[in-house]
Amino acid sequence: MLKLTRRTFLKASAGTTAAAVAAPSMLRAMEADLGGRDIDPVSLIERKSIPTNCHVCNIQDGALAFVENGRVVKLEGNPEHVSTRGRLCAKGNAGMWYSYDPDRILYPLKRVGKRGEGKWKRISWDEAYNEIAARLDDVLTNGHPNEIMLKWGRNRTGGVLERFMHTLGSATILNHTSVCESSKKIGMEPTWGPDIEMPDFANTKYVLNFGSNVLEAAYFHNPFSQRVTEGRVDSNMKIVTFDVRLSNTAGFSDEWIPVYPGTDGAVALALGHVILRENLQDSDFIENWTNVSVQELKDHYKQFTPEWAAKLSGVPVETIERIAREFATTKPATTYTYRGPAKHMYGSYNEKACMMLPIMTGNIEKRGGYCLPRGMGYDQPQPQPPKPATPSYLAHPDEYPLAGHKVSHLVPFWITEGKQKIKVYFSYQDNPVYTNPGADAVWGELFRNEELIPFYVCLSPFMGEEAQLADIILPDVPYLERWEPESMPSSLWPWLAIRQPVIKPLGEGKETRVYLQELIHKLDPDGSRGMKKFWGFKSAEDYLRKQFENIPGLKEAGGLDFLKKHGVWPIYGKLNPRTGKISDKSGREIAAEYGLYRKELSAADMAGAMVDGKGAIHKNGKVIGVQRKGRNYVGFPTHDRLINVRVDQWAEYGFNPMPTFKRMPWHENMKDDEMILTTFKLNVHKQSRTAAVKWLAEISHANPAWLGTETAAKLGIKTGDLIRIESGVGHIVTKALVTEGIHPKVIAVSTAHGHWGYGRLAQLKLKEAAGQYGAADDPDLKNVWWDDKGVHPNHIIPAVADPIGGSQGWYDTVVKVSKAQPGDKYGDMVADWNKHVQWYKEGMRYTYVGDMHRKMHPEMASWAGPDSVKHKATGGH
C-alpha cells in the first residue's frame, strides 16, 4: 500500500516539479483576469458589467461599471477601449461615490432666504419649470435674448447646452476654458490647426516635457501615463521635465530642471537657437511644410541666445546647449506641454515657442514624434436652431479678438461695468466661486448681487460654493446616470463612445437633455414660438440614437446598439494580457498610422483644382492641399495647409507673429522677499468636485504650501509652521511644507481642498457635527481620521488674462511669504473685490487696445494701431 511520509513526500515533490508545471490547469485565479469581469467575493455571483465612459475628469476614459443588486459596486477600465486599455486612474475607480453621496441634491430646490443663507424649499419639477419659464418669457418678451446667460464648467452633453441657448436665441454662452488651457490652444491652433498635440510617448526616444504633470493630471492623464511608462520600458526613452516643482512626472524623469515661473518659452526659444545655430534642424521639413524658410528662422532665432534665456530662467547655459543637441540628434523625439508654459499673461507665445522644437527638427507626424490629434465626430439631430443673430460681448469681448476660447474668468468685471446686462444666469457643472481666480471675492461677490444677477439657476447634482448662492437648483445627475456621446483624441487611434446610465437617476434627478427639453416645452407648449420643433426627442436615448445613426462604419455595426453593448467603437483589437496593449488577430500590437499631412489627395479631390507657384492647391476658393515634388498632399488643417510659424493674424493686432517671449513687468523687479505663487493638481483630485469623494478624500485632504529649503531657512519657517501668503488682493493663512523639490522663488499650493460650500467630507462637517450624519456601518466615513481640510489659494490670485489667448495667468501672482502674524488663524482667506478690480484693470492694459501693448512689443513699431483692425470673429469652440 502506498504510504507517504514527510520525507518521501518532499523528495517526490521535488522530483516531479516539472511534470506538475506541465500538467494542464483548468483552474484560473479570477483576480488575475485583465478585466471585463467581476465576481462578488462572498456570493461568487458574477456582477453585471455595463460599459460607459468615465467622467470624473475630462480625459473621458472608457469604463465598465459592475452592478450588483442594483448598486454600482466597482468601476474599472473598458478593455475594449483603445486608449484606456482596461485601466482607470484612482479618481475613475472612485466614481460611483458621486451617485451615492449623502449630500447629493435629489429634488429641485428653491431659495427661500437671502442668497447664500442656506434656506431652501423643495419644489416639484413643474413648479421649477414655471418659475424659470416665467423669467425666460419676460426676457424674451421685454428684453433681449442675450440677457440670458449660460456658463458651463464641464460640458460633455454633445451639443445640448448650445441647442438650448440657440433655441432661446442667446449668444451669451460662456465656458471655463480660460481658467483651463485656452492659451495652449491659441498657441497651437493658428500654427498647425488642432488645439492639442498627440505625442507618441510609447515609441519615442526623447521627451522634452514643459510644465506638464502628465503622470498625475493634464490631458490625457490615464492613456498618456500608460504610454509614458511604455516609452521608458520598451523604448528606453529619455524624459527631461522643466517645471517649477518636482511633480511626480518630474520625479519620474531622467532630469528635472527647475525653471523660473513662466520662462519655459524663453528656454524653448534658446533651445531652438542652438539647434538652428548648429544646423541641427530638419531643413527639408521647414522649407516644405511651414510658411517660413530656414534662413528666416535662423535670422529670427539669433536673438534668443542661451545666455539670454539662462538669465531669465535660471537654467544654466551649458544645460540649454546640451539639451538642445540631445533633442535634435535623438530621433524620434517629441515635446509635451501643459499648463506650465500656457497659464501666463503671454502663455500663447510660450506654447508656440515650445511647439517650434518638434517642428524645426521635423518630428511632426512620425512614429515616436509629435503627432496631430486623432478624433471622430458625431452628428447633431435635425432640425437644429439657428445660431443667434446678435453677438454677445461677454462671449467675444472686443479687447480679446484672438481669444477664440473666450475669456470667461473676466466676466464678473464686465457685468459689473455694465458691458452686458444679464437677467437670467444658468450655470452648468461650473463652480467659479471656487475654481476661478478671485474665487469668492470675485464670483461670490457677483452672485450675491441681485441687481447684477437677478435670477440664478444652477444645474448641478451637488451643492457647492456656487450652488449655495443660486435661486433655483435643478438636480442634474452624476455621470453614471446619464446618456452622452463621447470622443476624445486620447491616443493614436480615434474612437467614438457613449456614456450610458448604469443605474436609474436617484430621487428626482434628471438628465440635462431631458429637463431642458421639458423646460422648452413649458415655454413653447404649442410650438407657436418656433422652439419646440428643435426638441422632439422621445427620450435621452432617442436623442443619442440620432447622434449616432449615420456614422459610416458604426451605422453598419449597429449604431447606438453597438455602443450600448461595447461602450466604444471601433474595437481595434483585443487587450493582450501579456503586454497590456491592444493586439490584432495575429497577436501583434496594432499599428498606428502616421504622416497624416502626407495623405495624398484623390483624383476626385483634384478635379477642378488649381496649383499656384508655391504649390498651394486651390479649389472652390479654398486651399485644399499642398503639392510637393509632383505629389498632391492634404497638408495641415490650416488656412494654407502649412504649419504657420508666422501667424499673420497676430500681427494685425500688433502681436509678434513669430515665436517670441514676453516677460511680465511685475516679474522684472521682484524684491528679495517676493515670490511667485503657483498651484497644481494631485493625482487623486480634479479641480472642485473630488474633495468629498470617499477614498480620494482619505488619500489627500490637505494642501500645505510647498516652500524651498533655502527660502524657508531665510524666512525662519519649518514644515508645519503657520504661514501667511499675501498677494496684491489679499492673504491666506496655511501651513508650510519645506522641500527641496521646488524652485527657491516659488511657493506652490495644490487646489481641490479648502472647500466651504461643497460636501460634508470636503468641509469636514462630518467631524464638526460629531457623527450627526450617521453612517454607522460605513467604514470609510466612520474612520475619518483627519481634521485638516486644507486652504484654498484662489481667493488671492488676481484675474488677469493673456492678451492673445485669453488664459488666466494662474502662475503670475507675486506674493510675500512670512510666518503667520498675531491673530492669523489656519484657514484664513481674506480677499478684496476692489483690489481684484484694480488688478483686472491692470491686466486689461496689456490687451491690444491697452496702453502697455506697444511698450511690450517694441518690435512691432510699424503696427498701425488698434484702429487699423476691426474685431473679427475667430476660431475656437
Next chain:
Amino acid sequence: MSDLFTIPLEIVRQEAVAPAACTAEEYAARAHYYRLLAGAFIEEPGRDYLAALRTPESLEALAELGVTFDNDFIDPTPDELQETLACEYTVLFASSGGFPPVESVRLKGGFQQDPCFAAREFYAKEGFSVGAGRFQVFDDQLGVELQFIAALMDRIVIAMQRGDNQEQRRLEKSVKRFWAQHLGRWVRGYAALVERAASHSFYRETAMLLDAFAAFELELLGLDVTDEDQGRMELPPLAGADEPMRCGA
C-alpha cells in the same frame, strides 16, 4: 401614500397598548401611530394633515402623551405653517448638509445602498412596492418603512377578523423581523438627532414621539436591537451651518 393625510386622530388619544398579545383594536391603533409618524417624515406635511393635528382634541391628546408644540406650530395661518414646515423639511431632510431620513444614508453613508434593496425585497415578499407621493422616495425612507409596518398591521387585523391564526402569526413575525433588520437599527438614534437639530417645534416634538414610540414598540415586540445610528451622540446645534462664507469686502 394618500392615507397619510386622513388620520383619524381620535386614535392618538387612546392609551398606549399593553405589551402583551394585542387585540385587533390595538393593532389598528398602532397602525395609526405609524401613519401619524410617517406623515411627519415622508414628505413636507400636507394641509389636511396639519389641520387635523391642530384641532384642540388632537393637541390635547398629544399633550397627554407629553407632546407639546410651541406657538410656532399653533399660531401661524395654515398657509404660513405649511410653508414654514416645507422649508424646515427641506433644510433638515432634503438638501445638502442635512440628514435625510433614509436608512442607507444613516447606516451606510450613502443613498441607495444595501438597506434600500433589502427593504424593497422585504416589501415585495409581502406584495408591496413603493410608489411616489409628491416626490420620489427611497424604499428605505423612514416614512415608507413606517407605512409598511402600518400596512402589515392592517393585514394582521384582517387576519384576526378572519380567524386566520397562521397568517396572523406569519405577519407578526414579519413585523418583528422588519424591526430587527431595519427600523430597530436606526430609528431611535435618528429621532434623537432630529429632536436636537430641529428648530421648529413640530419636528422636535414628532421626533420625540417617534423615539418614545420606537422604544415602546421594541418592548412590545420583545426585541433587543442595538440602535446603530450615531445620532444619539452629543453634537452641537446646527446654528451657523447656514451662514454664508464671506471673503474679503
